[in-house]
Amino acid sequence: MSLRVTVWNENVHETTQPEIAAIYPRGIHGAIAEGLAELLGEAAEIRTATLADVEHGLSEEVLRHTDVLLWWGHIAHDQVSDEVVERVQRHVLSGMGILVLHSGHFSKIFKKLMGTTCSLAWRNEGERELVWTVAPAHPIAQGIEQPLVVEQQEMYGEFFDIPVPEELVFISSFSGGEVFRSGVTYTRGRGKVFYFSPGDQDYPVYQQPQIRRVLANAVRWAAPVAAERRLPEVSNPATGWFLES
Template sequence: MIRVLVWNEGEHERMDASVQAIYPDGMHAVIADGLREHLGDEVEVRTATLRDPEHGLSEEVLAATDVLLWWGHMAHDGVDDAVVERVHRHVLSGMGILVLHSAHFSKIFIRLMGTTCSLAWRNDGEQELVWTVAPGHPIAAGIEQPLRIDRQEMYGEFFDVPAPDELVFVSSFAGGEVFRSGMTYRRGRGRVFYFSPGDQEYPVYHHPQIRRVLANGVRWAHPGESARELPTVTNPPRTHA
């Protein structure tokens, strides 16, 4: 059983009627439903939001989470630094994390990457094509080539992140831009997958293929049965000839 927590700020849904119309129960609810749809009995899925006590990310909750999905946009600064450090420690100890869309500017992603994580963007609601560039990667299993999103916010290069361990997807846009839209990293014992499609103004998380990508990402990021612990180094005893 993969224990999954879908975390979402939940602020756009509170404040914007157009977002409420697309995600009446929040983006986290739609993402969670997609994981249950594709993974069934493989997963136990819970959700949490910014306004929950400790943002729904207490020590006990994280200890019981194998893979965390993180969506944030307008309230990155509202996430308590102590909670960020707690999540960071759990990732280094083996918890997987999927960082979604504008969570590239989240405190936790910047902490994991060690860069500004800035990028080019514009929001003209144009077509995005997501191209698989690593067809043998498990996250790309069953994904159309290209994956077509009719309307989406444009993200473009330069994306200030470290070179990924694996580049899985590259997106192109009607305006001509390209973007590294699906990348994996290892941090400590944890696996990190960044996936960019998913602006709040469009029904991207209802898209069957996007839901499959996220399900594949959860499978890939799952730490397995290994114990949750920080990497440690033990110096061997000195020997003398």
């Protein structure tokens, strides 16, 4: 059965700033979806959704038929409906995988899943980023160069206010000397979460083959293990009684 993937992007920069539209003429979501299609091929069915779509393109029907959701947001976090955020969280807890990308660290859904401010240090001067693999045996790191070089990127640095990662896959270093936990994983309920920072709107990062490989690897990793998706529950196996949480 094919992996069902939904790539979500607020799609504001690309529709309001011609210089960014020139970098991503099909939107950031289009570039990400293109990379996934190249690497996953017939193993995946890929759809895209944006903030302007009805229900932000994330209706109950769409999420029910999504195995892995990728989320990119930046300047319109506050415009995302709380109802949609609650819906996405419920599906993650039920088993849907989610990849939160770059400035999605400040999205409502990531902060809700983490339970922290998700604040960090930053500056945008187009510095070189080196992405170092610190878990070479991890499925997400397979086939990734050491280091993965991003010639121009917004600097994200510590302190990054997130819970201690279950797995630290990548650490980045920048020309200014900062370091950053740039690839981390979590489990929330039955769902897998991967945060990956490289990918600013001002630079063609999502066109880099190695960045695309990280995302394709992460989609495979985050896919639900069980065919049936349901919320964790309070149960008594001896009696067969359960109460959905």
